[in-house]
Amino acid sequence: MLGRAAGGRTLVRFLAADGAVLSEESCEATVLHALVGRLEQESAPRWVWSDATAWYPRLLAAGVTLSRCHDLRLVHRILRHSDLVTVPGPLRAATEWDTPLEPEEPRRELGATLFDLDPQPSRSPGVPDGIEETCAELTRQQAAIASAEDPARLRLLLAAESAGALIAAELQAAGIPWDVAEHDRILTDALGPRPGAGSLPAQMVEVAAEVRSALGDPLLSLDSPPKLLRALHRAGIDVASTSQWELQEKEHPAIEPLLRYKKMSRLLTANGWAWLDEWVHEGRYRPVYVPGGVVTGRWASSGGGALQIPRRLRPALRADPGWLLVSADVSQLEPRVLAAMSSDHTMIEAGAGRDLYSGIVEAGVVATRQEAKIGVLGALYGGTTGDSGRVVPRLRRTFPAAMALVDGAAATGERGGTVTTWLGRSSPAPDPGWVQAQRAANGPDAGPGEQERARRSARDRGRFTRNFVVQGTAAEWALSWMAALRLRLAQFPEVAADERADPSGPVFSRRAHLAFFLHDEVIVHAPAAQAEAAAAAIRECADAAGRLLFPGSPIDFPLDLAITERSAEK
DNA sequence: GTTCCCCGCGCG
């Protein structure tokens, strides 16, 4: 266990499995990495600390990586809400551990946190990191875990979540190898050469002029939706919004250039030269990942838009000279997770060794892969209209067990209940206002409008809980996959000094390492000689994750895997 | 002047 002690020192306390204190050592914060590094070498313990975000980046900056941790803040948030925990009381009282993730940490600081060795660890607001409070929280958490219905399953989740905290810090420290020249080529090709500050690229200026002339409004600002909407109406284009899906239904000479302008504008504002200047340094894009940032357990990102890199920029993701990218994504992760959770053998069979959607077509449920996909997504998201509304009832007949699971989750949510993922993460309870509105709408003197609003909001919540169990369990699978992969890659031998990539610093230049993660996809940056072994590890860890979560189930999780110098646009 | 919300669109 790691915590701050009196006098600005940091204390490392060794605990036995039963919580007994075995030994203690303390040191100045400036040399903490040396102490931690030595202890990690000696015994590779599971490090307990307030928050990996606060402690790990500076250890990494000093070249120290750790195998395992218990992240009290992330674990607290799971335990506090989990329906598996029967005595959450003490956790609910420890509100200082319930702080939201550093939502407004200034971006600028991140570069600084990574490399400076400021003796004061940067604390997440409200999370105590003193050794005694850290110890007390661990005791509360252990009691809560022991009280759970299925402690082993919950422990899997907590270990995976904590591994995620390590991975997120390592991903940020390693960075994504980014080819600035290729990015600039893509921008220049699409928009024209980089313009001076305050002006638009040449091709955007041209297209904007086309739109203005087609609309007969030479001064129109295309970037203001209200103004644009009024101009569209004046030109006789009858749309309710300026969104592209509505515009492309209409016939008018202004539409085509307008849609082109919107695409260009999006690229420029979201991932243009300003983004490059701000986020890519020394050939590395270092986004900020936020493990557990989504209620379902998915990661979020904060700053840099790591989870929204547009496909057209993927070619800018390029391995260092002599290195390769090993990219892998899981085919149809969420439906496979649903099939496994519900033991729906027909659905498992439909995906066995092949594309799940094609399997559904071959089973005779629908005629085309596209229909199968629309239907399955409708089942996961609660679609009721259009094509998905037509296909879902057929899926319900063919895959009754799978559909019963998501339908049940939706029904629970509509009633105001909470649902729980496979490993034990529960959905948040409805807020009191929601419950009150439902109660009022069911009362004797509720108006029809009030009832309709309440029903709609109940259905909204049902769609959320329906998706929660699947999205959340998929996130658990992905974390288990990465956690295993991370430990496997750490065992790879170091490559010779002349084969190392430099910008990642000493820790990540020595061997294959994770470089990117996006819900159901990982990219490993590997010395060329290690790429095949990394690919094998990725596959084996995917199999291992399936067995870990669903022991005995025939479910498989096939990967699309590629070894390349440069990421494909897809 | 700053803050907050909505719109629109990128990702899974």
Added chain:
DNA sequence: AAAGCGCGCGGGGAAC
């Protein structure tokens, strides 16, 4: 083609 879930971000413009 979007829909039905989960997000983050930039820009505009209203609210403060």
